[in-house]
Amino acid sequence: MQERIEPVLIVGGGPVGLALAGDLGWRGISCVLIEQSDGSIYQPRMDLVGIRTMEFCRRWGLVAAVEASPYPRGYAQDNVYLTSLVGYELGRERFPGIGQAAPPPQSPQRRERCPQNMFDPILREFAASHNDVVLRYRTRLVSFTQDSDRVTATAENLDSGAQERITARYIVGCDGARSLTRETLGIRMLGNPVLTYTTNVIFRCPHLLSLHDKGKAYRHIFISPQGTWSTIVAINGRDQWRFSIIGGSEQHEYTTAEIEAAIRRAVGRDFGFEILSVLPWVRRELVAESYRNGRGFIAGDAAHVMSPTGGFGMNTGIGDVVDLSWKLSAMIVGWGGEALLDSYSAERQPVGARNVAEASGNLRRMLAVPRHAGLLDDTPQGAAMREKVGREFTETMRREWHTLGIHLGYRYEGSPICWPDGSAAPPDDPRTYVPTARPGHRAPHAWLADGRSTLDLFGRAFTLLGFGTDAAAATPILDAARQRKVPMTFAAIAEPRIAALYERGFVLVRPDGHVAWRDDRMPPDALRLIDVVRGAAEAPTCASAKATVQVRNISATL
Numbered sequence: 001m002q003e004r005i006e007p008v009l010i011v012g013g014g015p016v017g018l019a020l021a022g023d024l025g026w027r028g029i030s031c032v033l034i035e036q037s038d039g040s041i042y043q044p045r046m047d048l049v050g051i052r053t054m055e056f057c058r059r060w061g062l063v064a065a066v067e068a069s070p071y072p073r074g075y076a077q078d079n080v081y082l083t084s085l086v087g088y089e090l091g092r093e094r095f096p097g098i099g100q101a102a103p104p105p106q107s108p109q110r111r112e113r114c115p116q117n118m119f120d121p122i123l124r125e126f127a128a129s130h131n132d133v134v135l136r137y138r139t140r141l142v143s144f145t146q147d148s149d150r151v152t153a154t155a156e157n158l159d160s161g162a163q164e165r166i167t168a169r170y171i172v173g174c175d176g177a178r179s180l181t182r183e184t185l186g187i188r189m190l191g192n193p194v195l196t197y198t199t200n201v202i203f204r205c206p207h208l209l210s211l212h213d214k215g216k217a218y219r220h221i222f223i224s225p226q227g228t229w230s231t232i233v234a235i236n237g238r239d240q241w242r243f244s245i246i247g248g249s250e251q252h253e254y255t256t257a258e259i260e261a262a263i264r265r266a267v268g269r270d271f272g273f274e275i276l277s278v279l280p281w282v283r284r285e286l287v288a289e290s291y292r293n294g295r296g297f298i299a300g301d302a303a304h305v306m307s308p309t310g311g312f313g314m315n316t317g318i319g320d321v322v323d324l325s326w327k328l329s330a331m332i333v334g335w336g337g338e339a340l341l342d343s344y345s346a347e348r349q350p351v352g353a354r355n356v357a358e359a360s361g362n363l364r365r366m367l368a369v370p371r372h373a374g375l376l377d378d379t380p381q382g383a384a385m386r387e388k389v390g391r392e393f394t395e396t397m398r399r400e401w402h403t404l405g406i407h408l409g410y411r412y413e414g415s416p417i418c419w420p421d422g423s424a425a426p427p428d429d430p431r432t433y434v435p436t437a438r439p440g441h442r443a444p445h446a447w448l449a450d451g452r453s454t455l456d457l458f459g460r461a462f463t464l465l466g467f468g469t470d471a472a473a474a475t476p477i478l479d480a481a482r483q484r485k486v487p488m489t490f491a492a493i494a495e496p497r498i499a500a501l502y503e504r505g506f507v508l509v510r511p512d513g514h515v516a517w518r519d520d521r522m523p524p525d526a527l528r529l530i531d532v533v534r535g536a537a538e539a540p541t542c543a544s545a546k547a548t549v550q551v552r553n554i555s556a557t558l
């Protein structure tokens, strides 16, 4: 019997592996996902589903499921800085409940609060809904090798102990920070392996809100005279709370009595609660030197490990697999060139490094409160000190809470599969996002006359947008795509305000929603353009693109 070769073997069924399986299935590509656990979440880590991830959920038809998750949508999302829950409030950044916040004008979606124990099942159901996706829990990757045309893996069924061979064209390690896939591929991590030894504790206390006067808030950051030391997060908006002792670079194992005392110190009084789980973990600042070796790829925490300050980890990982999925799909279907797979690391590794650095910056800012011996003094001097600490901390922390630039403003500068147009990049500011249809950027959102978002036009195929024109005018590119079997649709957009946003007469958007090329006219060699964007020809450098723009401008004035 001929051996079955799986198109893609995914290792790890955390949010990133599940998103990859779901997106491949959505594209009609078969894959097998192996996950060593049974899928239960022992302690939810992520809970912020970023705005870009929500845009992907929109594409996948998952928005309603996320919005219906049990996190209460009216629960105020304030971040409060205080000496204890019954003590002094130093400052507060107010945010409404998730369901009460309107999406910003730059997106059809808003970010959501959906903890991992609620979000993973949504992704799991999505992945499992595709006939071509096989999810195998309690199955561990033991080892694998690769040669020029396949990957051969050994997996163990953790219930029976039986080992089996899985052969695949590609392997993607979504197997977390201690990734065996990464190790086997020989990919090094660069950066700082220990920022802090932190201890997370989930405790149950249904009446916590009645013990203090600070009202509902998402996150509480506790500042003592020695500085910032712990946080409490409303993890399910009901009865469960995540307490974190931030810790430092020295490892410390806490006894149950120490943990209980620390929780009471943060709350500021004695009270009854139940500890549900304790998770000591190491906060790291690492990014892989490359995301690919041959037929092996890494994504998510396997590729970047960052401080949770900012809530970027999973969101960055989902961005990785949205970038990778259509490229693998193109190789499997047959229209992708070899540079397409190289472009994955070229595009995503700089985004990983950027987000890792921003997350560490957030941590440093949170811990930068100097010692204030009189912070708790009930005196005019103590009050003045608290006012100053609170004001400065509130200002400093804003950068962590307002991160539209991180989520929407990443760009694939110098990508081997984008055709630069020589225009200047807007600043890459974590806080602000400047919509632009410059090649390499996320194609911007605008509402179409029929009520859809421009983003609803992108996904399964390349989309060629024509502003104030029709498909006949785009014949050279559409023909070239057909000739190379690259799936492409044409969308005519009449609205002048969207034309002004996109700035060129024609804009070619990739299946992941990033701009590959734009111009006011058809390219002189449309086949070359298609070969560049499918990874089969070298992209022009920016300098030559600049020359093209200059020629275009000169000819426009003739």
Ligand SMILES: Cc1cc2nc3c(=O)[nH]c(=O)nc-3n(C[C@H](O)[C@H](O)[C@H](O)COP(=O)(O)OP(=O)(O)OC[C@H]3O[C@@H](n4cnc5c(N)ncnc54)[C@H](O)[C@@H]3O)c2cc1C
Pocket: 011, 012, 013, 014, 015, 016, 017, 034, 035, 036, 037, 045, 046, 047, 048, 049, 139, 140, 141, 142, 174, 175, 176, 177, 179, 180, 200, 281, 299, 300, 301, 302, 308, 310, 311, 312, 313, 314, 315, 316, 317
């Ligand atoms: C306290 C905290 C709060 C956070 N909050 C946020 C947030 O709000 N937003 C955000 O975006 N991120 C957040 N993060 C980060 C986020 O949790 C991670 O980035 C995310 O879980 C990574 O997902 P992943 O699928 O890449 O890896 P993981 O979630 O680690 O999943 C990897 C999976 O691979 C499996 N696996 C490992 N080895 C094997 C093997 N050999 N065979 C088979 N299976 C294997 C594991 O069992 C695991 O299920 C937070 C992190 C922490 C610690």
